[in-house]
Amino acid sequence: MTPLQKTDLLQGTLDMLILKIVALGPVHGYGISQRIRQISKDVLNVQQGSLYPALHRLQKRGWLVAQWGDSENGRQAKFYQLSREGRKQLSREEETWQRLAEAVTLILGAAANQEA
Amino acid sequence: MPRWKNPFRTRNDEDYDKEIAFHIDELTQANVSRGMKPAEARRQAILEFGGREQVKQQLREVHSSRLLTALGFNLKSAWRFARCSPSFSIAIILILAFAVGANSAVFSAMDAVVLRPLPFPDADELILLGQHDVKNRDANRFVAPVRLEEWNRMNSTFQSISGYYMDDLSETSGPLPEKVTEAMVAPRFLRVMGVSPILGRNFTPEEETWGGPAVVMISYGFWQRRFHGSPDAVNQKVHVGGFASSIVGVMPSSFAFPNRDVDLWAPSAPDAPFAQRRDSTWFTVIGRLRAAMPLAEASADLATVQTQLGAQFPRTDHDLIVQTTPLKETVVGGVRDSMWLLYGSVSLLLLIACSNIAALLLARTTDREHEISVRFSLGASRSAIVTQILAEVLALATAGSLLGLLMAAGAARAFHLLSNQLPRAGEITLNWRIVAYSLACAVGTTILCGLVPAIRGTRRQLAYSLAQTTRTQVSRHSPLQWTLVAVQIMLAVTLLTGAGLLLRSLNELSHVSAGFEPSHVLTFQITGSWGETAEMKTLVQRIDRTLDGLRSLPGVDAAATSGMLPGVPALYQFEFKVDGRLDPNRKVLADSRYVSAGYFQAMQIPVLAGETCNQGTSSNDVVVNRSFADRYLPGTPPVGHQLKGATYNDFQPQGTIRGIVADAREEGLNTQPVPTVYSCFTAPNPFPNYLVRTRGNPTEMAEAIRRRVHELEPNRSVYGMTPLQGHLDEVSFENRLRTLLLAIFAGSAVLLACIGIYGTLNYLGRLRQREVGMRLALGALPRQIVTRFLLQGLRVTGIGCAAGLVLSLVATRLIDSMLYGVSTLDPTTYGSVLLLILLVATAASLIPAWRASRIELVQVLREE
Numbered sequence: 013m014t015p016l017q018k019t020d021l022l023q024g025t026l027d028m029l030i031l032k033i034v035a036l037g038p039v040h041g042y043g044i045s046q047r048i049r050q051i052s053k054d055v056l057n058v059q060q061g062s063l064y065p066a067l068h069r070l071q072k073r074g075w076l077v078a079q080w081g082d083s084e085n086g087r088q089a090k091f092y093q094l095s096r097e098g099r100k101q102l103s104r105e106e107e108t109w110q111r112l113a114e115a116v117t118l119i120l121g122a123a124a125n126q127e128a
Numbered sequence: 129m130p131r132w133k134n135p136f137r138t139r140n141d142e143d144y145d146k147e148i149a150f151h152i153d154e155l156t157q158a159n160v161s162r163g164m165k166p167a168e169a170r171r172q173a174i175l176e177f178g179g180r181e182q183v184k185q186q187l188r189e190v191h192s193s194r195l196l197t198a199l200g201f202n203l204k205s206a207w208r209f210a211r212c213s214p215s216f217s218i219a220i221i222l223i224l225a226f227a228v229g230a231n232s233a234v235f236s237a238m239d240a241v242v243l244r245p246l247p248f249p250d251a252d253e254l255i256l257l258g259q260h261d262v263k264n265r266d267a268n269r270f271v272a273p274v275r276l277e278e279w280n281r282m283n284s285t286f287q288s289i290s291g292y293y294m295d296d297l298s299e300t301s302g303p304l305p306e307k308v309t310e311a312m313v314a315p316r317f318l319r320v321m322g323v324s325p326i327l328g329r330n331f332t333p334e335e336e337t338w339g340g341p342a343v344v345m346i347s348y349g350f351w352q353r354r355f356h357g358s359p360d361a362v363n364q365k366v367h368v369g370g371f372a373s374s375i376v377g378v379m380p381s382s383f384a385f386p387n388r389d390v391d392l393w394a395p396s397a398p399d400a401p402f403a404q405r406r407d408s409t410w411f412t413v414i415g416r417l418r419a420a421m422p423l424a425e426a427s428a429d430l431a432t433v434q435t436q437l438g439a440q441f442p443r444t445d446h447d448l449i450v451q452t453t454p455l456k457e458t459v460v461g462g463v464r465d466s467m468w469l470l471y472g473s474v475s476l477l478l479l480i481a482c483s484n485i486a487a488l489l490l491a492r493t494t495d496r497e498h499e500i501s502v503r504f505s506l507g508a509s510r511s512a513i514v515t516q517i518l519a520e521v522l523a524l525a526t527a528g529s530l531l532g533l534l535m536a537a538g539a540a541r542a543f544h545l546l547s548n549q550l551p552r553a554g555e556i557t558l559n560w561r562i563v564a565y566s567l568a569c570a571v572g573t574t575i576l577c578g579l580v581p582a583i584r585g586t587r588r589q590l591a592y593s594l595a596q597t598t599r600t601q602v603s604r605h606s607p608l609q610w611t612l613v614a615v616q617i618m619l620a621v622t623l624l625t626g627a628g629l630l631l632r633s634l635n636e637l638s639h640v641s642a643g644f645e646p647s648h649v650l651t652f653q654i655t656g657s658w659g660e661t662a663e664m665k666t667l668v669q670r671i672d673r674t675l676d677g678l679r680s681l682p683g684v685d686a687a688a689t690s691g692m693l694p695g696v697p698a699l700y701q702f703e704f705k706v707d708g709r710l711d712p713n714r715k716v717l718a719d720s721r722y723v724s725a726g727y728f729q730a731m732q733i734p735v736l737a738g739e740t741c742n743q744g745t746s747s748n749d750v751v752v753n754r755s756f757a758d759r760y761l762p763g764t765p766p767v768g769h770q771l772k773g774a775t776y777n778d779f780q781p782q783g784t785i786r787g788i789v790a791d792a793r794e795e796g797l798n799t800q801p802v803p804t805v806y807s808c809f810t811a812p813n814p815f816p817n818y819l820v821r822t823r824g825n826p827t828e829m830a831e832a833i834r835r836r837v838h839e840l841e842p843n844r845s846v847y848g849m850t851p852l853q854g855h856l857d858e859v860s861f862e863n864r865l866r867t868l869l870l871a872i873f874a875g876s877a878v879l880l881a882c883i884g885i886y887g888t889l890n891y892l893g894r895l896r897q898r899e900v901g902m903r904l905a906l907g908a909l910p911r912q913i914v915t916r917f918l919l920q921g922l923r924v925t926g927i928g929c930a931a932g933l934v935l936s937l938v939a940t941r942l943i944d945s946m947l948y949g950v951s952t953l954d955p956t957t958y959g960s961v962l963l964l965i966l967l968v969a970t971a972a973s974l975i976p977a978w979r980a981s982r983i984e985l986v987q988v989l990r991e992e
Contacts, residue, residue: 041147060151061178064147064186065186065190068190069190072190085157088150090143
């Protein structure tokens with residue numbers, strides 16, 4: 013599939029994706045970008061120019077906790093982890109997203125029915 | 129200008145670099161594993177990552193605090209604002225420095241003297257206890273040692289009760305006798321005070337009983353002076369009053385109780401044979417309340433105890449009640465009113481300074497209308513502009529307060545010089561409380577001075593302001609400015625009236641005839657011990673011998689002793705029986721004073737009838753003053769009547785009236801003479817005041833007198849050598865100091881009010897340049913312009929004066945008790961104050977009025 017441009021990501025969606033990835037376990041910035049790409053089967057390709065500011069913003073809000081540690085190949089890397097607050101925020105965002113997605117699907121479905 | 133730097137930025141930047149480098153390395157690694165050559169892999173990775181600097185800048189923005197950035201910006205603009213009109217800024221800083229400095233200085237004194245507890249643990253629990261004879265009005269509240277022990281044993285509201293009395297003795301270990309002040313303390317003294325020695329130990333119960341080992345504790349000062357702070361001082365001996373005592377402990381330097389002069393503390397045994405009489409009273413008694421015990425409950429408890437004692441010992445205890453006073457009250461009660469008066473005045477001064485600065489700032493924000501409206505049109509929010517103006521004021525206020533703090537620090541040092549006259553002056557220091565107070569003053573002034581101009585200055589409609597390219601309109605701000613000026617004048621009038629009344633009463637006092645002649649009299653004391661009173665005859669002979677020796681010195685006109693110094697307040701009133709009769713409807717109350725032969729000669733108090741005290745006679749002669757004779761013995765020749773204390777007390781004055789002397793203000797120059805009984809007795813205590821009248825300057829005789837005393841009494845030391853005038857000055861010192869300070873504050877207030885009038889008129893003059901220029905061009909006379917401006921200034925002055933008069937009428941009631949010979953409604957004072965204010969206000973208005981009338985229209989038009 014062709015990758016979506018970053019502008020196609022809904023505002024705030026990137027934050028949710030990052031929180032979701034980090035929720036799977038401590039991970040560094042490079043790891044996050046790789047996983048988003050892998051899991052979305054190359055649809056989503058997050059630009060570093062948005063990834064890092066987003067990470068730092070989430071850290072500043074207290075949703076992520078950062079720590080320097082050794083990466084898989086033994087290099088110093090900054091690992092991000094979800095805080096308790098972050099976990100709550102993630103579930104809130106997931107819920108909002110579900111409702112939004114359902115609503116959008118409904119509308120799209122209705123439009124399709126009318127067209128038909 | 130250098131960019132304002134975040135000190136954390138460099139450290140954060142390294143972290144960003146590391147994080148980004150790791151990402152690029154990982155990308156490179158991935159590329160290599162896909163089969164690229166390392167160099168190419170790295171190039172691709174860098175390309176893929178994109179603008180590294182942009183990412184870093186974004187990260188910095190995420191982390192930079194908005195508050196800090198705004199603060200930085202506002203500080204920068206404040207600096208620019210202060211720099212672009214230096215004279216204006218300096219004027220504001222100086223006004224504030226003075227007002228805040230004076231305020232902080234007075235506050236530091238207030239805080240140390242009045243507000244803070246005494247320097248003992250839980251000092252609020254310390255209560256001064258006195259016994260008071262309801263039948264006598266004497267001010268003596270000393271307590272008999274036996275009674276002290278009974279109070280301590282029988283009460284249920286005090287942790288413990290102790291007491292002390294003072295001896296001025298000679299320490300004779302050194303080559304010359306040194307005067308030392310010894311506090312003889314009842315048992316439990318340190319427990320009551322809540323203080324422990326820093327070296328050695330407290331007294332043991334054995335040492336506090338009669339016949340126990342002779343021991344002393346020494347003060348920190350004595351320890352340093354005598355033993356240079358050596359720890360070996362403990363167990364060494366001191367030779368005091370003819371006895372050798374071992375030092376058992378050294379007290380901390382902060383412990384200066386009963387007074388700063390105390391050198392030694394020694395136990396006074398309650399079971400001593402001479403301490404058993406219920407009517408020989410000597411202890412000043414201090415009790416420590418149980419924790420959280422209300423004073424009223426403790427007073428009631430002691431009253432019950434004393435009632436029981438009254439039933440048990442009706443002869444001595446029936447008429448006694450217990451007086452309870454918080455210890456702090458007895459230390460600082462006398463100066464509290466003065467302190468509050470000064471603090472109130474100096475706060476009014478700060479208020480005047482604030483309204484002054486507010487007026488100046490109002491004028492300035494009007495000048496900046498254009499700048500402000502441009503900023504509005506560029507999208508600044510009103511709150512942002514208000515914040516900016518406040519930041520500018522805050523910067524000035526902080527600078528002013530810091531300068532003021534320096535001034536307060538200097539004042540704290542000056543206060544230490546007053547430690548003889550001001551209780552607790554040594555405790556006045558510049559501490560964090562004072563710093564916090566000054567900074568609070570800065571914030572307070574910012575809000576008071578800055579908020580009104582800031583809100584006013586930003587209220588105008590943008591379009592309206594920008595349309596007003598010329599400034600010919602009379603500013604709509606001026607009513608507010610004039611109100612501020614009127615407020616300044618009002619407060620200045622109030623302060624000036626208070627200062628005027630105090631000055632007038634000081635002037636009245638200096639013209640009072642004392643009834644005795646304080647000049648050319650040298651006073652001093654010679655050490656002695658209460659133990660000597662056991663052999664009264666020897667004591668009297670010793671003092672008489674010394675007096676004779678002094679009288680034979682060339683240049684000495686007269687010499688005498690007295691129990692209390694003339695003109696130094698120490699009212700000691702007794703009720704007397706005349707010829708053995710007691711008239712219940714007409715109490716004979718009189719001040720009791722002990723004087724030796726030669727006293728009236730030395731003090732130059734005229735003898736009206738009969739004779740005065742003779743040397744060598746018994747203590748059964750008394751001399752009364754004219755008030756006594758006129759009030760209690762009218763119509764009869766007073767000489768020959770018998771006087772005796774009305775209640776049972778061996779220590780009451782008694783005797784036959786030998787003569788009458790003129791009234792003298794013995795109880796202080798500001799106190800009317802009261803009926804007085806002078807008992808002829810050379811030795812009312814072992815260290816009476818010597819009064820020596822000299823032909824020349826009394827201080828020049830000091831050395832000769834010292835030498836003569838040393839010849840006569842080689843083991844005693846002379847101390848407290850001061851001309852009598854010095855003692856009188858000390859008594860009136862508080863009065864003079866507060867008058868001086870209030871006068872300075874009032875003077876500054878007037879000066880500030882003048883700056884207010886001047887500044888406002890000057891500003892108005894500039895604002896109306898064009899109008900005035902136009903008028904002049906159309907034929908108005910400069911005189912008319914001057915009159916217009918002058919009248920404007922004077923109208924506001926008049927309103928301010930009227931309001932100030934009303935305020936003064938109320939405010940001067942507060943100082944009623946501090947006045948002497950002047951009513952709080954004194955027309956002279958009020959008249960002079962109004963005249964002075966009108967004069968200086970006219971002067972302050974004339975300059976800007978004259979300047980306004982010299983406008984050249986052409987020049988104004990050219991400038992615009």
